[in-house]
Amino acid sequence: MANKTNKLAFLSMPAPASYVAGLGRGASGFTTRSDIGPAREGPSAEVVAEAQAKRGEEAEFDPEQFQDPDNEVGLFAGTAYEADDEEADKIYDQVDNNMDARRRARREAREASELAKHRAERPKIQQQFADLKRGLSAVSDAEWENIPEVGNLTRRKRKREDRTFVVPDSILVGDRQKNEYENSLDSRQQEGGGFETPAENGTLTNFVEIGQARDKILSLKLDQISGTSSVSGTATSIDPKGYLTDLNSVIHKTEAEIGDIKRARMLFDSLVKSNPKHAPGWIAAACVEEHAGRMVAARKLIKAGCEQCPKSEDVWLEAARLHNTQDAKIILANAVQHVGQSVKVWLKAASLESDIKSKKRVLRKSLEQIPNSVRLWKETVNLESNPVDARIILARAVEVIPLSVELWLGLARLETPERAKAVLNKARKAIPTSHEIWIAAGRLVEQEAGAEGKDEATWAKELAQVDKTIELGVKELRKHQVMLTREQWLKEAERCESEGSPRVCEAIIKATLGMEVEEEDRLDTWVGDAKSAEEAGKVGTARGILAYTLRVFPDRKSIWQKAAELEKIHGTRESMLAVLSRAVHHCPQAEVLWLMSAKEQWLAGDVSGARKTLEEAFVANPESEQIWLAAVKLEAENGELEVARELLSRARKVADTERIWMKAAVFERQQGQITTALSLLDTALTKYPKFAKLYMIKGQIHQAKTDYTAARAAYTAGVKACPKEVTLWVLASRLEEADGKSIKARALLDKSRLVNPKNDILWAEAVGVEERSGGSAQAKTLLSRGLQECPTSGLLWSMSIWAEPRATRKTRGVDALRKVPHDPEVICTVARLFWAERKIEKAREWFGRSIAAEPPDQLPGRDHGDTWAWWLRFEREHGTPEHQQEVINGCIVAEPHHGTVWPTVAKDVKNFGKKTKEILELVANSLE
Structure with missing residues (x-):
């Protein structure tokens, strides 16, 4: 024990100063907060300066201590900018300005002299040719015309000489032998046959015998598979025709699908055991077994579900689906004992019957159990082929279910018109909140009015009854708090039009179009409704909306014009003329309506009617330029040239407009009276010098006579008087081009683009001039510049597409569609x-x-x-x-x-x- 204590005594001893834990095992040294003690703040700047002073050290130099005081980040960073500071800054600025002004005159004089000296040595190009430009003012038109043309020498390259080389004989021989083929066999092939090749051991291989052996083996295998012996001729039970069909019907399930089915089967088994009264669980369990191909198990499960949940119609319907027809009938017969009020069960039972008689028997039995089912009554009526029997059934149906609109309407359709009125009256009393019944009543009135054998007065009177019926229906519905919106009523009007009742459609529009619309918004709203109906293909509805709008606003020319255009596109010429006759009656000052009416009569072949219309238009608009010109055109087109000339003469006195003078000159030119036409043009130009078309016609007349000088003078006067008229510039350019002066044509177009910037027609004409003169590269450059200036011009984009090579035209077309779609x-x-x-x-x-x-x-x-x-x-x-x-x-x-x-x-x-x-x-x- 003592030895162990002595061995571990070092643990309680302090570690040496250079000791690092784990250093012998490759660890590196590190220090922690416990080694260096708690964190503390370092000495402040004052303490550091005091210690340096005691040691005799100099303080460190701060390079930013004498920073610019304007930046206020150095010495005066913490001070405030006061009024005296602002005054001092102003004084310093004033001093600087005074010092700069003292030398300004001297400095400017020196710079001016240096610039004059530089200009004297190197003058501008415009200064060099200033005297020549001043001299151009003395050049006459004749001298200007005699200036010779300068050829186009830009971007032309010398044609390189074609270099030829002699082709070696080896290449010629090789090309000749390339397409040759052998039509004979060598000696070795002749010995062993034409389709034999030498094997490795020197023998020859016969591919014909190998192919025959392969075919024989394949036929034997096919005989074995099909169970037919080519020797005995016997066959097995396999159907060779339906074999592949049976294979397609086999469903092969993967291991994952089998695992999912097992898991689902286990879950649903637990569900039906824990909650056997839950019908969807039984249905889902049976569906899983059906999907797995176990129909017997599925039928057992659904049978158990019927026993556990006898009040669920879905379980009985699923059971009927999983069984064949005969078993399904038995199942549904049991179902009606438990769920006799289920409409679906009775309908399914009726659908299982094969003949009409059995279906009727099932449905009538169902009506005994569920007499208030509208669907069962409808299915029963649909099975009846005799209208009398169907009428009897529907009569009983409306007695049992008096609140069914469909049954009332069905009964009214089967009755005669007189009895149908009585049926609809009963239906209206039974269901006062149904708008369908009122619409059906209006359609019945329209149907009676359309019967044959009635005079026009009676017919119009009965049609007026349609409007009264629908109007009364809308009022009655409002009394019973039935408020359909405008959109709903318009939908009903469109439905009536689709079902062949245009008069009821118009009556609905009359009675309901003004609902929910502010007075100041009526015109725009109704025009929008008509446009939407026309776009949807409901022309009758659009016609009715415009007709009602014209009753409210009979003096609106634009509405009459829209109604006439609608009839022109979707109606007949007679209906259009009827609209226009009413239009000119309400808007006699509308010139366009008179002209439309006269034109339609002329196109219909009624020239006298067109003349009469224009005469009435003259009475209403005696000084109308358009009507005068329309009358002249009518007479000229019909060969009455003297009458047309007389009308033009009278028009120049009565109306006296620049367009009438122009048309008079054009008429004389068309008749070959060139002198008279030029005389009229000269007179018109004195009256209307700013009308560009007069200059155009004059120039074209002279150009047709190949009098290029007079034509040039006309165009020159025109572009001076009307510099913004693009067509004049184009005609002047084409005149120069026709005279063989492409350079002048190009100069004219350049000038026109300066006067009329961002005009795609001028750019296109300039590109055309370059192409016709042979400068395709210059044309491409101009086209690119034109697209930069007019990026949304379809004309220039179209030209740029055709300017591309064939391979890149489609890409350029995509770019064009993206820019101007x-x-x-x-x-x-x-x-x-x-x-x-x-x-x-x-x-x-x-x-x-x-x-x-x-x-x-x-x-x-x-x-x-x-x-x-x-x-x-x-x-x-x-x-x-x-x-x-x-x-x-x-x-x-x-x-x-x-x-x-x-x-x-x-x-x-x-x-x-x-x-x-x-x-x-x-x-x-x-x-x-």
Whole structure:
């Protein structure tokens, strides 16, 4: 014991100063808070300075102690900025300004002299040519025109000489032998046969015998599998035809599925044992066994469930499902003993019967048990093929269940009109809160009014009764606190239209459209309702809403125009003319309504009626420019040229507008009276010098006569008077191009872009000039600059797509659609890309999208004539005559006026008087 004490005595002794625990085993030394004592604050700055002074040490130099006082982070960091400090700063600033002013004049004079000396040595380019520019003012127009053209020498490379090399004979021989083949066998192949190869031991292998042996072995294996011996001809019980079908019906379950089934079986077994009166547990347990393929076990379980839960209809229905038809009938017969009030059980029992008579017997038995079930009565009536028997059953049904709207309406449909009225009256008294009964009464009145053999007065009187019936129904419903919303009533109106009762639809709208709408919001709300109904395909509802709106606002031109457009698209020409005749009566000052009426009469072939309409329009609007021009067009289109000329002469005196003068000049030009047309233009230009179209027509007349000097003078005067008119700049540029002066055309377009920035038409024309003059690289550069300035221009994006190589056009098209997704020109270009790739259906779909596109702040796609022409060319190549006619009809209805090629063809003098169809054909033929 003493020895042990002495050995462990070192534990109570203090450790040596250099002792580190575990150092002999590779540990490293460390210190803890217990080794160095508690944490404490270090000496302050004052204590450190005092100790340094005692030791004779100098204090450390602080480099920031003399910091800029303006920053206030050094010596004066803790002081406040007072009024005297601000005054001192002002005095110092004043002194600095005075010192700077003393030398300012001298310094500025020195800088001016140095700049003048520098300019004298190196003058600006504009100063070098200032005298030449001043001299240009003395150059006459004739001298300016005689300046020779300068060729385009930009970005041209010398053509490299083609270098040729002599091809070696070895390459020629090798290429010649590349496609040769042997048609004979060598000696070794002739000895052993054509399909034999030498084996490793020198013998030849015959592949024909190997193939025959393989086929024989395969046939033996197939005979063994099918149980048929090719020798004996016997066969087993396997059905060779249904063998694969039976294999498909076998369900192979994985180990995971088997484990899940076992686990579910155990859980549901515990559930039905712990709570045997829980019907869903029995149903779930039976379904698990059914899924596992154990139908016997599933039927046993569901049978036990029926015994444990006899009052649950779901258990009985599941039991009937799991058994065959005969057993299911027995099960449901037992079910009605326990759940005789279950409608589902009786319906299931009726569905198990195969003949109609048995079904009727089951359903009538069910009605004895559940006489207040509407569904059972409906199923019973549906089985009756004789209307008399069905009427008897429904009569009994409404006696038993007087609050069922469906049964009352069904009985009314089977009765004669007179007796149906009595039935509906009884139904209205029994159920005063049903709006369906009132709507059915209105439909019955409409049906009686539509009977044959009635004069127009009687018919109109009976139709007016429909409005009274619906209006009375709305009032009665309000008395009984039945308040349907506007949206609900509009849905009922749309349903009546779908079921063939347009008069009831209109009556509902009349009685309910003004509900829940503020007086100041009525117009916008009703117009929105009509638009929504039209988009949903409910034209009758939209027509009724607009008709009611026009009764409230008969003097609104826009509503009459919407009603006329609705009839034009969805109605007949007679209905449209009827709307327009009422419209001009209520809005005699609306020129557009008179013009629409006259145009429709003209298109219908009633020229005299159109003349009469325009005469009435003259009376209401004697100084209307549009009506005068419409009358002139009507007479000119029908060959009455002298009458049209006389009308234009009178119009210039009565209306005297710039457009009438322009139309007079155009008319004389179309008739070949060029001198008269120029005289009219000169007179008009003195009156209206700011009307750009007069300059355009004058220039075009001179250009057609190849009098380029006079045409140039007209365009020059035009761009000076109307610098913002883009078309004038384009025509002037094309004149120079036609005269062979591409440089001047380019200069004109550059100047036009300075006057009219961010205009895509001018950029497109500039690109076209470069392409036609052969500068494709310069055209690409201009196109890029144009897209930078006009990033939302569909015209420039379309040109950029075609400027790309074929491989990258689709990518460029995607970029264009991402930038301008609703632009008709871009969509048409994408359709043409699909056309080039022979994707016919996609191309047709995208052409339709381009026509239907309606971009914001731009013209709709249907107004682009070039798009219609491209679509027609596509259908000519890949479509049927029906497709082509559909495009032509759509173009005639749309009447386009804009595009790149369309206006040029339509306004050509040679095409005067041609219809939209003929212009479409010409444009389609001229497209490249």
